[in-house]
Amino acid sequence: MEQPTKTKNAMSKRVIAIIITAIAVIAIAAGVALAVHRHHATSQLTEAKTACAQAADRLRVAQNTYNALINGDEYKSAVKITAKQVEDSKVVTALAKDSEDEAPKMVACNVDDKTALERNTGLIDKNTTWYETHTKTIDTDVKNVVKARDTKTLKDTQAALAKKITDAKKLYDASKDKVKDNKTRDTLKKQLDAAGKLKDGKDVKKLKDAQTALDKAMKTVNDSVKAKQDADKKAAEEQARKEAEAAQAAAQAQANAQAQAQQSYTAPQQSYTPTYTAPATPQYTAPAAPQYTAPQQTAPVQPAAPSKPSTGGNSGGGPVSGGHGCGSLCTSTTDTYDR
Template sequence: MKQPTKNTMSKRVIAIIITAVAVIAIAAGVALAVHRHHATSQLTEAKTACAQAADRLRVAQNTYNALINGDEYKSAVKITAKQVEDSKVVTALAKDSGDEAPKMVACNVDDKTALERNTGLIDKNTTWYETHTKTIDTDVKNVVKARDAKTLKDTQAALVKKITDAKKLYDASNGKVKDNKTRDALKKQLDTAGKLKDGKDVKKIKDAQTGLDKAMKTVNNSVKAKQDADKKAAEEQARKEAEAQAAAQANAQAQQQYVAPQQSYTPTYTAPQYTAPAAPQYTAPQQTTPQYTAPQQTAPKPAAPAAPSTGGNTGGGPVSGGHGCGSLCTSAPTDTYDR
């Protein structure tokens, strides 16, 4: 058997060394590749975790923002302590709404440690938003509930008072309305309101109060209408009575004016008829034949004046021998007129 030479052994050693070095290099490369792959995988996992945390934070933020931008929250924060039965709920809502939101944290880093730290902060912020959303939502509901409770209580009290006023009006208006149907309508509204005064539906209670208001207004208008009608009738009656009285007074005055001249005229008119100046005017003409009055007053001879009246002689001469009136017939008128 041929023995290997020294040169051959050296080559073989070199080959072995080279092979070993190659194996080591390959192993180192593989190890480095594995390490690099593991580091890259961990970074990727960290980025994924941070991104997922950011998504959860985004959802929590959106829910929180939807709450505080909603109509219910905006309405609740306007409610004052005077509008609720317990003012503590208003204080709690104001306090929780005043808490400052956390600062934003991003995932745009390439360091696994930094990503893990930011992911923790993001999760913490998510918890804050979720907690405050629940807290503020509870506060809002408490405030609204307290407001509604006081509103119901006040509405019930207002309806009770309105019922009392309506009953007084119903009783007082008996016989004083122009149309009694208005009182019937008010009575119907009173019956409806009486059934709702202890109810829980604020709208129905307010509707009942509105119904009473309208019915009471109708009754009051009817009362006023009757008062106006009665006043007008009274004024018309007073006018008629005044006119009648004025007519009576005018008639009385007319009668007084007509009678008074008669009373004042009669004495002045009758005095001339019966006084001395009237005697010559009426008595002297009546004595148209002086033959009857003058002889009776101057001569006691009845036979002498009888001759002219029986003889029918209308002349101036005597029937028998120159006897007759003589100087007596001519003197009698003279004596009479001389008087």
């Protein structure tokens, strides 16, 4: 009877050993599975963090490119350009509108949850796209504005130079024989020829330099014209002064001559009466005396002569014949003598 009992106990021990072994195997398997699960979860988290970090790096590059653009000189210059400075004001409006868009908010990767990391990674990628898109858009806007400004500047500069050439030609023609130094007109002509060759050029700087050179040459000509006008005016004033002095001297000389003539004319007038009266008596009485006295010497020889004229018949005799032609003068003299 002892044999079966031993066999039964042995079987019981084997079953217990098998159960223990199975439990151990299950425990090991569970541990392994748990370890595998944990490893997989850790790996996925690591991968999510890596992906988020890579997205953040791409975002950082896009941000730097965008910031370099809007902080650059070209953009700063473009945003100052007004609608009046360009041919088409729409480009200025577009740049202003695109520049007003707000940049997205920052998203971080400093989380330990795989799902949160994946969500943030998606937001970061979206922000990167915004920066890249706006960089291209604003860069295009800036180029359009600058191009529109340069186009209008070129046309305006060409028009200004053309007008300056026209004005310079007018000045060149009008200043002929009116400048003090004709070299100034020669210089203006040279600048006119040079500007004429450049007027349709595309180099704004050269066009402006040509206009500046014309301005300088025109100023020189105008200064020379004024210098000649001043010199002519001074010469005319000097000539007028000399003529006035000569006229004044002539007038003074004439006045002096008139004064001297007046003095020499008045002096004879004071002596005219004695000069005229003194010779009048001798010129009148001197001939009468000889005519009167010559016949009076024979009067005593013929005392009867006075009675003969009353008869009217005696035409002879010296005294009577000598008296012809005397008239009343002889009679008057005879009467005086008889008395």
